[in-house]
Each structure stands twice: as structure tokens, then as C-alpha cells.
Amino acid sequence: MSTLVETLQPRFVGLAPRQSGDHPAVRCPAELVLPLLQCLRDEFGYSLLMDVTAVDWEEDTPRFSVFYHLFCVSDARYIRVAIDCPDDEEPSVPSVVSLFPAADWHERETFDMFGIRFEGHPDLRRILMWDEYPYFPLRKEFPLAGIETELPDEEVSEETRAKVLSAPMMGGPFVSKSGAPMSRAEPRAKDQSWTEWDRKPTKEIE
Amino acid sequence: MPETKEISIGDVGARASVYQDELQGEDIAINVGPSHPTTHGVLRLIMELDGDVITKCEPVVGYLHRGDEKIAENMTYNQFVPYTDRLDYIAPLANNVTYALAVEKLAGLEVPPRCAAIRVLVTEMARLSSHLLGVGVYGMDAGAWTPFMYTFTEREKLYTLFEELTGARFTTSYTRIGGVSRDVPDGWLKKVSAFCDQFLPILEETQKLLTRNRIFMDRTEGIGVISKEDALAYGMTGPNLRAAGVDLDLRKDRPYLGYDQYEFDVPIGQTGDCYDRYLVRLEEMRQSVRIIRQVIQSFPDGPWYAEDAKKIYAPKKDKILTSMEELIQNFMIVTEGPRMPEGEVYFEAENPKGILGFFIVSKGGGVPYRLKIRSPSFCNLSILPKIVPGHYLSDITVLLGSLDFVMGECDR
Numbered sequence: 001m002s003t004l005v006e007t008l009q010p011r012f013v014g015l016a017p018r019q020s021g022d023h024p025a026v027r028c029p030a031e032l033v034l035p036l037l038q039c040l041r042d043e044f045g046y047s048l049l050m051d052v053t054a055v056d057w058e059e060d061t062p063r064f065s066v067f068y069h070l071f072c073v074s075d076a077r078y079i080r081v082a083i084d085c086p087d088d089e090e091p092s093v094p095s096v097v098s099l100f101p102a103a104d105w106h107e108r109e110t111f112d113m114f115g116i117r118f119e120g121h122p123d124l125r126r127i128l129m130w131d132e133y134p135y136f137p138l139r140k141e142f143p144l145a146g147i148e149t150e151l152p153d154e155e156v157s158e159e160t161r162a163k164v165l166s167a168p169m170m171g172g173p174f175v176s177k178s179g180a181p182m183s184r185a186e187p188r189a190k191d192q193s194w195t196e197w198d199r200k201p202t203k204e205i206e
Numbered sequence: 207m208p209e210t211k212e213i214s215i216g217d218v219g220a221r222a223s224v225y226q227d228e229l230q231g232e233d234i235a236i237n238v239g240p241s242h243p244t245t246h247g248v249l250r251l252i253m254e255l256d257g258d259v260i261t262k263c264e265p266v267v268g269y270l271h272r273g274d275e276k277i278a279e280n281m282t283y284n285q286f287v288p289y290t291d292r293l294d295y296i297a298p299l300a301n302n303v304t305y306a307l308a309v310e311k312l313a314g315l316e317v318p319p320r321c322a323a324i325r326v327l328v329t330e331m332a333r334l335s336s337h338l339l340g341v342g343v344y345g346m347d348a349g350a351w352t353p354f355m356y357t358f359t360e361r362e363k364l365y366t367l368f369e370e371l372t373g374a375r376f377t378t379s380y381t382r383i384g385g386v387s388r389d390v391p392d393g394w395l396k397k398v399s400a401f402c403d404q405f406l407p408i409l410e411e412t413q414k415l416l417t418r419n420r421i422f423m424d425r426t427e428g429i430g431v432i433s434k435e436d437a438l439a440y441g442m443t444g445p446n447l448r449a450a451g452v453d454l455d456l457r458k459d460r461p462y463l464g465y466d467q468y469e470f471d472v473p474i475g476q477t478g479d480c481y482d483r484y485l486v487r488l489e490e491m492r493q494s495v496r497i498i499r500q501v502i503q504s505f506p507d508g509p510w511y512a513e514d515a516k517k518i519y520a521p522k523k524d525k526i527l528t529s530m531e532e533l534i535q536n537f538m539i540v541t542e543g544p545r546m547p548e549g550e551v552y553f554e555a556e557n558p559k560g561i562l563g564f565f566i567v568s569k570g571g572g573v574p575y576r577l578k579i580r581s582p583s584f585c586n587l588s589i590l591p592k593i594v595p596g597h598y599l600s601d602i603t604v605l606l607g608s609l610d611f612v613m614g615e616c617d618r
Contacts, residue, residue: 021312021549047438048454050554053578055567067565069552069580073438073452076459080552102441105588113275128268128617137276144280175282175573176541 004044004079012036018082023069025080030093033083037068037099046070046079049096052106054114058140063088064116068096085116092117095124113138233261236599240269244347244603247613251590255599263594265587270617278577282543283309283383284519286577291377293562293581294615296339297332298378299368300557306381307462308553308564313518313546315384319506322463324386327398327501328371329463329555330494334405335364336558337445337487337494340610344484345416347607348425356412363401370394383544384519385511395502402495413488426480430593430605433478440589443582444560445490446609449475449482456556468500480608487610518544543572559583559610579618583611 004024005017012032018025028036040046048071055065062084070079085091095118096103107118108127115136118124126133130152135142145166151157239250248269254262274293278286290305291298303325310317317325342357365375370391372378380387416422432442437450447454455472457465473489475482511519519539521532548570554563560582567576586609597605 019549021547021551023552025550048443049441050561051552051563051565051578051580053565053576055576067578069563069565073454076456078552080550100441101439101592102585102588105584106441109584126268128271130268137273142276144276174541175280175285175543 008036008039011039018080020080023078023080025082027082027084030083030086033068033081034094034096034099036081037070037096040070040079040081041099044079045072045074046077048073049100049102049106050078052096052103052110054110054116054138056114056138056140061088062086064091064114066093066110066116090117091115092119094119095121097121112136115139238602240266244606245613246343246606246611247616249587249606249611249613249616251594251602253594253599253602258598258600260595260597260599260602263591265590267584267587267613267616270613272618274618275577275579278574280573282539282572283546283574284539284544286574287381288377288379291379292614293579293618294336294557294559294583294612295376296612297336297558298376299328299372299380300332300336300555301562302378302381303329303463304553304555304557304562305564306383307555308551308566309383309546311553312549312551312566312568313383313544315512315518317385317512318509319464320508321385321510321512323501323505324390324510325381326463326465326468327498328368328380330497330501331364331367331398333494333558334491335361336610337491338364340558341412341416341484341487341491344604344607344610345422347603348422350416350419350422353412353415356408356415360405360408363405367394367398367401370397382511382519385509389510395505398498399502402498406492406495409488409491416484417488423481425601425604426484426608428477429480429597429601430608431477431479432589432593436589436592437478440592441585442560442589443585444557445486446483446560446586448473449486450478451475456554456561460554462555467504468497470494470497480604483608483610518546539572546570546572546574554580557582559612559615560586562615581615581618583613583616584618587611587616 005015005026008026009015012028012035014029014032015036016027018027049068050071051067051069053067055067057063057065064085066083066085068081070081071077083093085093093116095107097107098120105127107121108125110116111118111124112126112128113136125131129137132152134149135147143166148166149164151162151164157163234255236253236255237250238253239245240248250266250269252264252266253260274289277289287302287305290301293301338357338361342354345353368378369375371394372380372387432446432450434451437447437452442450443454451474453472453474458472470493473486473493475486521536525532526536546568548568550565550567552563552565554561561580562582563580565576565578565580566574569575594602594605
């Protein structure tokens, strides 16, 4: 276990070391994230917030974890802070934009992709998808091909009666599941309802 | 439409004040983009103007979003290599190398010295090609056409070298986990060295067109000043951060691929304005040439792939065709992917645009459970709402050019 985590542990109750392949990592209760990051920034020199992201653990509870990677410029050290979202249905964690303005876009992206709300974020909107998009694409249940949705502009979709169609899966990715029966483990494209010869059905413009 | 008032011709000052009065309180919203010659990709800036001065700027990204992270979580580690080309499509080789290093860190693999040398060489050449585009197109944003012709000619020469090495000019997909896809061809190193010899005089000549050019200096000096504190707070990296005066270069601070064996300097800016960012890129190109020459001088012999990592990368072709064991292994790697240990790793490397990072969460098996790409352009752009207000509309082209971003990487 790293010495940094040992020094931090008595000051923040509930802080636990986290299994990591490289850098020191801590698991922190959601309500402690602001004081912890402030302490790391002001006292330990982790002044550069590199990254904010989340992981969807699918069936585990808690389902979502938010990860912060902080970097210390003077010593070139990293630390990883992971917090679990208390609620699986409507996950939310405190926003750290007040400490690191860099978190602004990262948190918006995490919200956009996972549906995790960041309480206290000044302007929590979607950033990569359009505002009315109903799904959270990086959640594990969201299919790789996408889901058929209405076009972002109502006027256009009324006029053209077109939709955003799910992506073609012919040609990949081909990955087989290890340990599955041979018939299922065989690598195959994830959607074989249409091929080069059997054209993909498209909405006709009337 | 307000009525124009009669004013005497020649009294320019009076005319200006009349218009000022009429426009008082009217803010104009203006869109730059989504597709605009100075945005180097699909970026939309919604700006509010008061006269000619920008009061508010809201960048809109996401037009190029392709879901690269979702794709990565549905394919094996090796299959994702070509997708990394499409992130920063100006310097695909640097992306390939960073991705391979991240996966090797997860697998606990060390590449042999020859492979590391090849990777350093291609990364620095990618840096040259990226900065050549950055500087050339930046000059064009400021109204100078000629430097662009010089730098693009040099880029073409670099791409010819890439083609000889990797078989492709733009989408190289050169690295593999534990090695590179092929060794350097005979005589290729000599060509690279010849390129370096003729490149430096041309770089000198290019910079003569810009560095002391009065128009260029007037348009860039004091524009888009980013302070040290702001640059750090907004998570900027790469030449943009160094121009602001922060000495952060992962090649020096956390050396990977044996960067510590090579001698080079890290240029640091003083004011953090557009002119400094240009100077930093220019000097970085010279340092890259310095590194390339040292790599060629001490180019090690030996294998260019890790031999001990049996379960990670596909065996050699001649072995697949002659040995049953290797054939089975090849089949497993192709269908299921390499056998990776469980764990979480975060690897970052100094790319031309800034620090590119990969956060990989593995649950074992050949497919990453979660792969997050920390793209430098995304972080560099988030500072725009902070620095743009207060500038004239015509400064925007220069400001955007000086940040040198690539939208393919920003939106992923």
C-alpha cells in the first residue's frame, strides 16, 4: 500500500486503498470527494486534473463508479480517486468544477455518456450527443449498433419522415466469448439481419 | 433598420459615434462553424458580440462523435489499433505507440530496445508532421500563404517515409501489442537522416517568413494570453501548456521508451500568447530532429517484438504455418483476443497535441471492459469560454489556429 494513502486515511474517514495496476489509488465515499480533492490539490500538489470518467459495472452494486486522475506537475506523480455512486437508478455525485475548472467538460461528457448527474455543476448539459437524445450510450445495456431515434430537429423529421437508423454491423467487430459453447463462441458480427446482397431496409421518403 | 443621420463627409470620428449610439444595447449573436476553414474540423462557436468585441463564447463539440470508446469495449485489444489512427489523424503513429504502450502496461510487457527505438523514431516524426501542419496552417489563419507551401512539402516527404515503413501514408496502424508490425526496411534510416539534413534549412527559411514578420507579430502578440494558473486549472497540456510557462513534458518527467537516453531540451514560453505557442512548436521541431538523429546513431540490433509474451500477440507467420501449437495460439488470439490480466491502468504519453491518455479497466480476457481516451484537444478546447471574451472577432482565427486542435480527437 502506498504511503500517500496511509497519510490520508486518518484524515478522511471511510477512505480505503484500491487495487491498482500502477498508480496509488483510493476509494472514497461520494460526500468526501470535494474535501479530498481540495486537500490533494493544495497540500500534495496534485494541481492538474487529467481526467474524469466513469465505469458501468453492469450487475454489481453500486453500479457506477466515477474515476478521477490527478497529476502532480512538480514530481510527475499520479493518483487515482474512485467514488461509487450511491444510487443505481439515478446516480449522482458532487461536482468538482469549483476546484478544477477542467472538470467542466469532463463531467458533462460523463453525464452525457452514463447519465450520472454532477450536483452543483454550473451548466450540466449533453456535450457529444444532441440535447434531446434519450439514451446514455456508454452504459453496458446500450447496443453497439445504436438504437433507432428521431432526428434532432422536429421540423426536419416531420418533413423527411426519416430517423437516425442503427449502424450496420456487417464486417465486425468479431469477438468470440471464451468459455461459451462452440456454437455461441464462434465469432460473428453482432447484427446479421442484412448483408451486402440483402440491402439494409431504409425508410422511404414519401 | 434605423435611419441614418446626415453627417459631414470626412468627419470619421463623428460617424463612428453616431453608429455607436444606434447600436447601443444590441448584442449580436454570431456563429463560427460548425465547419469553418479556421476550425480544422467540425467545431461551432456561438459568440455574442458587442460591436466588434466578443462578450461571450460557447463552443459546441460533438459533431464528429463516433463512439470510439464503445467500439473499443466491443473488440479485442489488437483490433482497436486502426481506430487509434482516426483519433488524431494528423499524427496517427504517435497515437498507435501510446495505445500500444498503455496495453503493454496492463499486460506487464517490456519491448526490446530496437522496438523502443523504432517507436521513438516514429513518434518524433509524427510530431514533426503534426507541428508542420500546425505552424503552416496557423500562418495561413493569420493571412500568410507561403509558409503553408513550405511545410506541406516537408509533410509530403515525411509521408513518403511513413509509406515505406508502414505501407500507408495516413492511417498507419503500425504498432502491435508487444512490438511493431514490421522492421525498418533496408536503407530507410539513411533516408530519414537525409530528410533531417535538408529539413532544418527549410525550417529556417519558413520561420524567416513568420517569426519577425510585422503583420504576423501584430496579429499574434498579446492575443489569447493564457496564464500559468489558468492553463493548469483547465487541464491544458502539450505545447499550449508549455507556452504558458509550465515545464511539463512527460518525455522528461516520466520517461517511457527510453527517452531518458536522448538529449533534448523542452522549450518553455513566457507570456502564453499566440506568438509564444508558435515559437514553442517551432523549437520542438528542432528538438525532434535532434532526437531522431540520436536514435539513428544508436540504433540497436535485435528483435523488434517482445519474444517472451506468448499469450499476448500473434506468433510469427512462418511458425503458424509449421507448428500446431503456434497455430492454435494464433487462432485463440484472433478469435478471443490476447489473454490480459485483470486490473486498472492509466497510461499517458506526450503526443504532438498534448498528453494523450488511456485508462483501461480489464476484467481479464481479450476485450477491455472499459477504455477511456483522455484526448488533449478536448481538454485544450475547454478553456475557450474563458479566454475568448474581450477579443475582436478577427482574432478568433488566429487564436483557434494557435491552439492546434484536431476535432476527430476532441469528439472521439
